[in-house]
Amino acid sequence: MTDAAKPALQPPPGLRPSWLARLALFAALVALAGAVLVPLLATALNGFKELGDLQTHPFSLPEHWVWRNYGDILFSARYWQVLGNSLLISTLTVALTLAVASTAAFTFAHLKFFGDRFLLSYLQLGLLFPLATAILPLFIKIRDLGLLDSYWGIVLPQVAFSLAMAILLLRNAFRQLPGELLDAAMMDGCGYFRYYFFITLPLSGPILSTAAIISFVSSWNGYLLPLVVFNSERRYPWTLGLMAYQGQYSTSWQLVLAFVTLTILPAIVIFLFAQRWIVAGLTAGAVKA
């Protein structure tokens, strides 16, 4: 039992590094973290420079901190407008996805009816191909419905394309709620509607937030659909607004980089605060599906 002397601290599975190996490992991780962070830090810092300074020293602290680059953007209407548009679109998408997917998932989880399996596989077809494959006919459809250049023209297709994943996640979770709950509720004269609102939903917080996070991130970062649907700049979400800004100031990297920094800032701040939830949501969603 010579191994009994080993401390309780267990190394990661598969690796038991010595002191020196651990140091090398740590150094490698620091280098990799540097490689990941340098583009982001350079982006943020270069936003504080004058163009000449940026050109001669692209990867150092600013010679003079030019706060005006950021200030001008922060006090411009367009910055707040693109963020507001994105927030509106993403919030509507998430709310509608949760409402539509959870009700559909509820029927698939608890009701047996003719064709239920067929309809479920029909909805799961959405997992097989990305939005881009149908983007042209989708554009024609949105146009024919009169939804071009409107928020609904983005929200409804986004909801439709996130349904497959959300229904799959929610149905599996709803089915795992103990069946005795449903039996007992039915015995006491509680109908399906009340069961859905007062038992299923309150007990499904974690999976609902997973579905919400997946749909929010993809909507917030969405680019192709808004690119095709929107014409007028006042409705642009931040992704389109960023590209429009870049088109306008393409010769002034310091301004473009300041704009990039400020538009990705909300995502980064939220990620830092809700890291655990977001990581779990995005990976668990992938694993469970």
Add this chain to the structure above:
Amino acid sequence: MPPAPSSFVEPRRRMSVNGWTTLVVFLPPALVLFTLFVALPMTEAAWYGFYNWNGYGRPEKFVGLKNYQLLLGNAAFLRSLLNNGLIIVVSLVVQLPLALGVALMVAGRITGAAWFRMVFFLPYILADVAAGLIWRFMFDGAYGLPSLVTGALGFAPYYLLADKTWAFSAVLIVILWKYFGFHMMLYVAGLQGIDKSLLEAAEIDGAGPFQRFWRITLPLLGPMIRLSVFFSVVGALQLFDVIVPLTGGGPFETTNTMVSFLYYFGITRMRVGFGSAVGVALFVICVTFAFGYRRLFMRDD
């Protein structure tokens, strides 16, 4: 509402009035939205693909398989197919081992493990457009990384994104930067699910670290690896947002993916028939892959 005696035998089989009302209220919204914005457009793409149509009026000029012939004879499209293939290869040959290796490093209790995981995952939550723009700056010959080298050596600025031989490697680097953290996190989740007593037992039996990795950790990670490969391929096939800000498909149409080809050659020129044919090709590839892969590799997962 007491159930009728006949339904007492199989309570869930026969639906009550309450069940039907629920069904009629709860199911249609999903079916209508999905049909209208997912299923119909996809079927219409198959139909439009046989026409030469600019999107106005109704499609009338039936051209049969001409769009598909044009597609297969189009050098830019073939290049975009090749590019999608390159992304898949790099995802599997470079990204997968990197993500797995880093996951092994940060799954344990090394100092700052949680912090490292967070940093590596961070790029994944950023929008592809923003990542593309950031790296457009990084690769800019006059301002970014290349300028450090050329400036120090006194060479003329080098514009990687304008180099038609190497521009696509820039796209590959951005994809690695943005997505390896996500795959790392999948492996971390997989590693945390491995029963430690197995590894301890193997160690007591005299298995070295590499043997333990090959014989225990890696096989037990199998489902996660198959999943990660699946997401790599599916993600590669639909890549678009990075291309637009980074290269715009140029120089000389050498950096398009299938979706950016669809955008530049179908949507911006309103060639609905041709663009739909691209969409159908992409659909066939995605569906064949998804079914084939699940059949072959993910049957037990």
